[in-house]
Amino acid sequence: MFDLGWLTIPLVLLALLASSFRILREYERGIVFMLGRFWKVKGPGLVIVLPGIQQMVRVDLRIVVFDVPSQDVISRDNVSVKVNAVVYFRVVEPAKAILQVENYLDATSQLAQTTLRSVLGKHELDEMLAERETLNQDIQQVLDAQTDAWGIKVSNVEIKHVDIDESMVRAIARQAEAERERRAKIIHAEGELQASEKLLAAAEILARRPEAMQLRYLQTLTGIAGDKTNTIVFPVPGDLVDLLLRRVKSDSPASTQA
Secondary structure, X not given: OOOOHHHHHHHHHHHHHHHOEEEEOOOEEEEEEEOOEEEEEEOOEEEEOOOOOEEEEEEEOOOEEEEEEEEEEEOOOOOEEEEEEEEEEEEOOHHHHHHOOOOHHHHHHHHHHHHHHHHHOXXXXXXXXXXXXXXXXXXXXXXXXXXXHHOEXXXXXXXXXXXXXXXXXXXXXXXXXXXXXXXXXXXXXXXXXHHHHHHHHXXXXXXXXXXXXXXXXXXXXXXXXXXXXXXXXXXXXXXXXXXXXXXXXXXXXXXXXX
């Protein structure tokens, strides 16, 4: 009878040999430990890991995108808002990502939440609404500096929503309306000032040149003469009025009898 025991050892060796081959994709790296101690980073491609002696941990080098949950933030001017954001990061040093932190995904997520609250808490509400690009850069720089020890590069942070209480929305609308009214009054006042300066200059020129005044007078009459519905009142020079009054007095009976 054929003894199957002789086949056991070759089959076991074949199974161990097959299990020692690992294939890592282009975006993956393998952190290899030799008897529990860090040995080297391998990949991509075919990697041989000795069973029982070596262990390997896969690390994905692609950019990771995750939403930062909505955070309650108190702004510098004591306004309560809810803010959420998106963080883009990737592993640039696989060994640090495995050796320096237990779970780099959770650690980065928690750090992003606390950083979002701390950075935005230093700014007023108007800055959160109008200067998002600056705030995104501030948060990204703080995160990148703190995750550098973990071998992680934070490439971008984007604030998605800034949710404000309904009463605060009405207050902001009233503030914006008051600001528009203030600007309108300033523009109107500046226009009145410029017009008065021009009128004063024109009056000075007309006062120096009487013939210019007469031309302006005739131009005005020409402009209003085309409309038949207008009643035109011609002003009479004061000298002519005095002359007529003296003539009437000289022709009156009282003056003749005298």
